[in-house]
Amino acid sequence: MTVAQCLDYWFDNYVSTTLREKTQALYRSTVMKRMHDAFPNRPASSITVKQWVDLLTEEEKDNPRRARQVLSQLRSAISWCMRRQLIDSCAIMSIQPRDFGSRAEVGDRVLSYHELAKIWLAIERSRASTSNKLLHQMLMLWGARLSELRLATKTEFDLLDNVWTVPKEHSKMGNVIRRPIFEQM
Structure with a gap:
């Protein structure tokens, strides 16, 4: 199963049936948009940690907070597919969100x-x-x-x-x- 197939299956069978519309829109605009065409026609299990790291490093250069969010959502999708035995293993699971980007900061400004x-x-x-x-x-x-x-x-x-x-x-x-x-x- 390719990354695109995994994301499509996860989105169709979990995200669109279980999560709220706004969460669906968030996933569509982040992980689906950024990772759907990554490594086309390659089985997700054949992608090495280094290849994932290289891809996420490029994403991190563009937007550090989004890189972390994309990784977290991608891990969720891959994990969901692994639990259903659609994928045996995937190197992305050995990469932690804290390894990339930065956390979104919570604002503390209050209007006077x-x-x-x-x-x-x-x-x-x-x-x-x-x-x-x-x-x-x-x-x-x-x-x-x-x-x-x-x-x-x-x-x-x-x-x-x-x-x-x-x-x-x-x-x-x-x-x-x-x-x-x-x-x-």
């Missing part, structure tokens, strides 16, 4: 009240529709994700107890989130 006020005023002054203005202001007040609010239904808003309950189906981490509804809203 002055910056938040500027954004709030810009929203109010914009020519956007009232519903879009309110949407963005609510996102600022709650710190919610756009999809959580966009997918919200009336039943999620308890106006007696002033609580908005985001169901697990709409939250990124797959858990229920309860947010207060402010009287000013």
Whole structure:
């Protein structure tokens, strides 16, 4: 089985059937785009560690964080195929993600009240529709994700107890989130 065949099989039988659309899009734009045509028509088991390292080194020169992400996703795909005995072995499994690139850094910047006020005023002054203005202001007040609010239904808003309950189906981490509804809203 070639790398392309392995990636296609993994994507069709695992990624597209199990993972969320946004995760599918992420895999499509990284590992599928970058590795699908690597080593064309060669069995994945015939590719040496050095050949993988050379390929990943080139990727690392272009974008260190993406190189690590691509390696991690590629290892997942190869491992998935190995567990199903589609591939006996693959040298990529002896390469660790920490051997390449760098971790994506988590930002720690927080907007000041002055910056938040500027954004709030810009929203109010914009020519956007009232519903879009309110949407963005609510996102600022709650710190919610756009999809959580966009997918919200009336039943999620308890106006007696002033609580908005985001169901697990709409939250990124797959858990229920309860947010207060402010009287000013």
